[in-house]
Amino acid sequence: MGEADQNAPLRIAIATSRDPLVVLPRLTALCGTLGKALGRRASGHLMVSYDELEQGAEEGAFHLMWLPPLVALSLVPRGLATAMAVPVRKGRTSYSTAVFTRPDSDIETLDDLKGHRMGWVDQRSSAGYVLPRALLASRGHEPGDTFSEQQFFGSHQRVVKAVLDGTVDVGATFARIDDGEILDAAWGQREVRVLESYGPIPGDMVAIGSALDRDLEKQLDEQLYDPASPLAKEMYALLECEKVAAPEPRHLDALRALAQPA
Numbered sequence: 222m223g224e225a226d227q228n229a230p231l232r233i234a235i236a237t238s239r240d241p242l243v244v245l246p247r248l249t250a251l252c253g254t255l256g257k258a259l260g261r262r263a264s265g266h267l268m269v270s271y272d273e274l275e276q277g278a279e280e281g282a283f284h285l286m287w288l289p290p291l292v293a294l295s296l297v298p299r300g301l302a303t304a305m306a307v308p309v310r311k312g313r314t315s316y317s318t319a320v321f322t323r324p325d326s327d328i329e330t331l332d333d334l335k336g337h338r339m340g341w342v343d344q345r346s347s348a349g350y351v352l353p354r355a356l357l358a359s360r361g362h363e364p365g366d367t368f369s370e371q372q373f374f375g376s377h378q379r380v381v382k383a384v385l386d387g388t389v390d391v392g393a394t395f396a397r398i399d400d401g402e403i404l405d406a407a408w409g410q411r412e413v414r415v416l417e418s419y420g421p422i423p424g425d426m427v428a429i430g431s432a433l434d435r436d437l438e439k440q441l442d443e444q445l446y447d448p449a450s451p452l453a454k455e456m457y458a459l460l461e462c463e464k465v466a467a468p469e470p471r472h473l474d475a476l477r478a479l480a481q482p483a
Contacts, residue, residue, distance in 0.1 A: 231261050232432070234277055235287040235459075236268035240378045244459070251455040255285075258444055258452045259437055271345040278302055283430040285441070287460065290347045293426050297473060302428035306445055307472060308462035310424075311397050311404055314472070317420025318348040319396040319406060320357070321413040323385060331360050331416055338370040340380045340389035347422050349377060353393035356419045377407035385411065396420075423472055427456070427465065 233252060237244055248265035255263040266283070268274040271292050277283055278292075278301050286302060296302040307314045322328045328337060334357075342349025350373075354364055364371060370389070374380045377394045384392040385408075396406035398420055427445070429438055444450040448457075448464060457463065 231255065231259070231263040231284045231437070232266060232282060233263055233285045234266045234268060234274055234283040234430075236271045236274035236289065236292070237287065237376075239461075240376055241267060247455070247459040251452075251459050254451050254455045255441075258450070259440055261437070271343060278430055281431045284433040284437075286428050286430060287425065288428050289345065289425050290423050291345050291351065293428065294473065294477065297428065300431075302430055304426050304428050304468035304472070305442060306427040306465035307424055307468050308427070308457075308460040309464045309466050310462045311399075313397065313421070314424045314466055315421035316348060316424060317396050317398045317418050317422060318352045318356070318393060319403070319418040320353050320391060320393050320416045321384065321408070322391050322416060323387075324412045324414050326390065326414060328390060328416065329414075331357065331362055334362055334367050334391060334416075336369050337367075337390035338372070338388075339364060339368040340383045340392040341371060341373050342377055342380055342394065343373060343375060348395035349380065349393055352419060352422055353417075356417060360417070381408045381411070381413075384413070391416070395422075425460075426468055426472070427460070 233248065233255065235244070235248065245267060248267065252263040252265045268277070271289060274286065275292050275295060278286060278296050288296065288302065293304065297304055328334060344350055357364055357367065372389060374383055380392040380394050383389045394407040396418060397404045398418060403415065444452040445456060445465060447453055
């Protein structure tokens with residue numbers, strides 16, 4: 222690696238369907254801490270879409286990435302990204318999807334969906350589109366034939382808002398479920414009516430790009446798994462997790478199974 226490359230900032234890239242107003246300050250804080258920890262300036266890049274993130278990874282533009290499941294499935298097997306860590310939330314590395322409506326809606330079951338308006342997150346969002354769409358189709362409710370209108374809102378929070386304010390009638394988002402009980406979901410403490418849920422879905426992952434120097438990779442790996450390190454604390458805040466776990470082959474195997482309905 223030449224001197225110019227060594228002086229260039231480390232590029233941290235994410236494409237998340239979470240609220241940018243929440244994500245951006247955390248990404249900025251992570252870049253500052255990362256720069257101090259590794260002795261190299263860092264810049265954060267919030268991609269407008271999953272496709273943009275994948276294209277940048279293919280071009281070797283990024284050193285560190287937060288990958289949603291289906292993007293990880295595309296990049297990691299091709300050697301364009303190397304899985305480094307999987308976030309652990311509520312003791313789990315997986316989550317679920319939920320199809321929901323307002324608590325006062327006339328929609329009580331999936332059989333009532335015909336002619337209503339649907340809100341999705343992004344075409345490559347596992348919990349916000351791919352899985353719930355496949356789930357509805359498997360129940361005999363092909364979205365194209367069922368809904369009078371389908372909209373993409375770009376984030377889970379915006380889908381929830383669109384459902385609750387009446388912009389759409391039904392939405393799909395992530396949830397964490399244990400023994401049939403929803404522990405938390407994108408709607409937080411707000412009341413909704415869950416029509417159907419499905420899981421587990423393999424979670425997102427932290428991955429390194431081909432541009433990262435191996436020595437920096439080792440330093441990053443050591444600090445990321447040390448909960449007491451400032452770098453780990455900032456990363457956990459960005460990922461909204463309590464810790465990270467080492468990725469295992471079965472994680473990508475689960476992702477491959479997940480992609481089949483798409």
